[in-house]
Amino acid sequence: MTWLNDTLQGIFVGGGYALTAVGLSLMFGVMRLVNLAHGDLAVCATYLVTSMMAALGVPFLAALLLMLPLAFAAGAVLQLALFDRALRTGPLAPLLVTFGLSIMIQNLLQQTYSANVRGVPAGSIDVSAAHLGGLVLPGLSVLKLALALVVIGGLSAALRFTGWGRRVRATSDDVAIARLQGIRVRPLFATVTGIAIAAAALAGTLGAVTTGVYPTLGTLTLIFAFEAVVIGGLGSLWGTLLGGILIGVTQVLVSQVSVPYATLASQLLFLLVLVVRPEGLFGTGEAAGQATGAEA
Amino acid sequence: MTTLTVAGLDAGYRDFQALFGVSLDLAEGETVALIGANGAGKSTLLMTIAGALRPWRGRITLDGLDIAGLPDHHRARLGIAIVPEGRRLFPSLTAEENILVPTTGRGGPWSLDALYDLFPMVAARRSHRAGLLSGGEQQAVAIARALAANPRVLLMDEVSLGLAPAVVDGFYRLLPRIQQSGVCILLVEQDIDRALAASDRALCLLEGRVVMAGDSAGLDRDRLISAYFGAPSAPRSSATKTGPAPVPPDKPVPPGKPVPPGKRVPPARPVPPADPEVPR
Numbered sequence: 001m002t003w004l005n006d007t008l009q010g011i012f013v014g015g016g017y018a019l020t021a022v023g024l025s026l027m028f029g030v031m032r033l034v035n036l037a038h039g040d041l042a043v044c045a046t047y048l049v050t051s052m053m054a055a056l057g058v059p060f061l062a063a064l065l066l067m068l069p070l071a072f073a074a075g076a077v078l079q080l081a082l083f084d085r086a087l088r089t090g091p092l093a094p095l096l097v098t099f100g101l102s103i104m105i106q107n108l109l110q111q112t113y114s115a116n117v118r119g120v121p122a123g124s125i126d127v128s129a130a131h132l133g134g135l136v137l138p139g140l141s142v143l144k145l146a147l148a149l150v151v152i153g154g155l156s157a158a159l160r161f162t163g164w165g166r167r168v169r170a171t172s173d174d175v176a177i178a179r180l181q182g183i184r185v186r187p188l189f190a191t192v193t194g195i196a197i198a199a200a201a202l203a204g205t206l207g208a209v210t211t212g213v214y215p216t217l218g219t220l221t222l223i224f225a226f227e228a229v230v231i232g233g234l235g236s237l238w239g240t241l242l243g244g245i246l247i248g249v250t251q252v253l254v255s256q257v258s259v260p261y262a263t264l265a266s267q268l269l270f271l272l273v274l275v276v277r278p279e280g281l282f283g284t285g286e287a288a289g290q291a292t293g294a295e296a
Numbered sequence: 297m298t299t300l301t302v303a304g305l306d307a308g309y310r311d312f313q314a315l316f317g318v319s320l321d322l323a324e325g326e327t328v329a330l331i332g333a334n335g336a337g338k339s340t341l342l343m344t345i346a347g348a349l350r351p352w353r354g355r356i357t358l359d360g361l362d363i364a365g366l367p368d369h370h371r372a373r374l375g376i377a378i379v380p381e382g383r384r385l386f387p388s389l390t391a392e393e394n395i396l397v398p399t400t401g402r403g404g405p406w407s408l409d410a411l412y413d414l415f416p417m418v419a420a421r422r423s424h425r426a427g428l429l430s431g432g433e434q435q436a437v438a439i440a441r442a443l444a445a446n447p448r449v450l451l452m453d454e455v456s457l458g459l460a461p462a463v464v465d466g467f468y469r470l471l472p473r474i475q476q477s478g479v480c481i482l483l484v485e486q487d488i489d490r491a492l493a494a495s496d497r498a499l500c501l502l503e504g505r506v507v508m509a510g511d512s513a514g515l516d517r518d519r520l521i522s523a524y525f526g527a528p529s530a531p532r533s534s535a536t537k538t539g540p541a542p543v544p545p546d547k548p549v550p551p552g553k554p555v556p557p558g559k560r561v562p563p564a565r566p567v568p569p570a571d572p573e574v575p576r
């Protein structure tokens with residue numbers, strides 16, 4: 001029964017990874033942009049929530065809900081002001097730009113908030129665990145997994161069934177031809193990045209309730225998110241969920257044997273997937289080179 | 297009243313100029329065929345009108361409005377639609393999703409139902425991924441996608457490319473129905489006879505310049521073929537309402553095709569008016 005419970009805890013942990021990673025996956029899938037500042041932006045949002053709680057005296061949940069539209073706006077502005085330009089320059093520029101952004105954010109946070117770990121008091125939603133037989137259901141972790149399911153399910157449905165989603169997929173297939181259909185690509189990409197950053201901000205802030213927050217936390221956040229995306233298959237949102245859960249389960253199971261090896265084990269899983277199935281579990285290989293039409 | 301006017305258009309890629317002072321106009325409801333060898337600049341002209349390429353010089357007006365400086369998505373909203381060379385569907389979208397992509401906010405006769413009525417074969421495959429359709433089906437979707445924008449001007453680039461003659465015949469039989477909807481068409485077609493039969497007027501492009509123009513019915517086919525190849529005996533076109541005095545085709549040489557000065561060499565590949573059966 002303990003291993004069953006450990007697996008369950010791993011799934012919860014993985015839900016958090018997936019919620020962080022889904023934005024990374026979305027941005028790569030749509031724009032072929034690897035955002036190396038993804039984790040740092042999530043950390044920024046977490047600090048913003050703590051600052052708003054202190055300055056406005058609002059509870060955690062209110063600050064969290066206030067922060068989300070700001071995170072969306074920040075993502076949209078970054079896309080319009082920075083990433084669009086970088087994408088036009090070629091595949092290397094976005095990496096350099098987002099890497100530079102990551103370093104800038106970490107240094108700014110260090111200047112403003114010091115390097116110390118800061119707790120994130122979750123107040124009313126600081127959650128106790130429910131028990132069900134031998135299984136532990138920690139409220140916050142359950143919430144993160146549920147949010148991951150809602151965000152990924154909602155995004156998948158929006159991409160599949162709405163006009164916005166159709167335009168996003170068309171643009172992802174062929175930007176030049178999409179523009180000729182009247183699609184305004186810049187605002188479209190801005191919404192994509194806005195959603196991606198808002199989801200990361202949500203995940204990062206909820207995660208920090210357990211771990212606390214510090215300026216360089218974003219690097220670790222990025223690594224796990226990146227691994228979840230690659231394991232699941234580039235550009236597949238459900239794959240990213242699975243990737244996150246596999247990492248979480250691996251870490252929790254291994255940590256029962258040896259805590260220091262838990263992180264190493266998830267890296268080994270990542271390398272194993274790269275060797276055995278480089279396109280990822282749900283990957284089709286289409287992200288790397290678009291499938292072209294069959295001929296009559 | 298002319299719908300589309302192109303005047304003195306220069307365009308190209310980076311430092312390579314592909315179009316030299318091209319002028320043409322399309323009257324309301326008119327179909328003009330654009331004929332020329334491979335590499336003559338037909339696709340470049342269409343992409344420049346659609347806005348995928350920025351013109352270097354010259355004017356493009358749609359219903360009197362200068363659109364040369366407008367971005368491509370804006371031109372689409374004003375009523376320019378293109379069936380691009382090689383179809384270029386969105387492969388991961390279904391056939392129907394491809395047709396629903398144009399977001400031009402333009403009303404008109406081409407509803408989804410009207411398009412399915414025009415192309416029953418697309419209706420039958422509406423929920424299939426475009427990337428998995430046959431070449432003919434893909435071409436039908438590409439035309440339907442362009443029409444779905446209810447354009448003023450339809451630019452069609454080598455609809456026949458890589459398709460069996462019977463399939464191409466099918467498309468050209470449908471062309472009158474498209475023309476009757478009031479759209480004007482700039483039609484690129486390698487098959488000269490087909491092009492002349494389907495159009496009101498024809499232009500011949502040679503190495504980026506308009507070297508001949510006239511009414512399709514009255515054009516001398518032999519002179520047109522000479523113009524197509526840029527043979528030394530190619531007669532200069534008589535002045536028409538479509539633009540500038542024709543320029544002797546002796547200047548621009550595409551890269552990788554050195555031509556000794558003063559000597560004209562016909563373009564290497566194309567043999568019109570054969571039906572191209574190029575596997576893609």
Ligand SMILES: Nc1ncnc2c1ncn2[C@@H]1O[C@H](COP(=O)(O)OP(=O)(O)O)[C@@H](O)[C@H]1O
Binds near residue numbers: 312314334336339
């Ligand atoms: N993307 C490109 N970059 C550079 N040169 C190009 C490009 N596309 C076409 N060209 C050149 O422009 C000229 C005109 O090409 P194009 O418009 O495709 O001719 P056509 O459609 O009449 O066959 C050719 O010399 C071709 O090599």
Ligand SMILES: [Mg+2]
Binds near residue numbers: 453
């Ligand atoms: Mg061409």
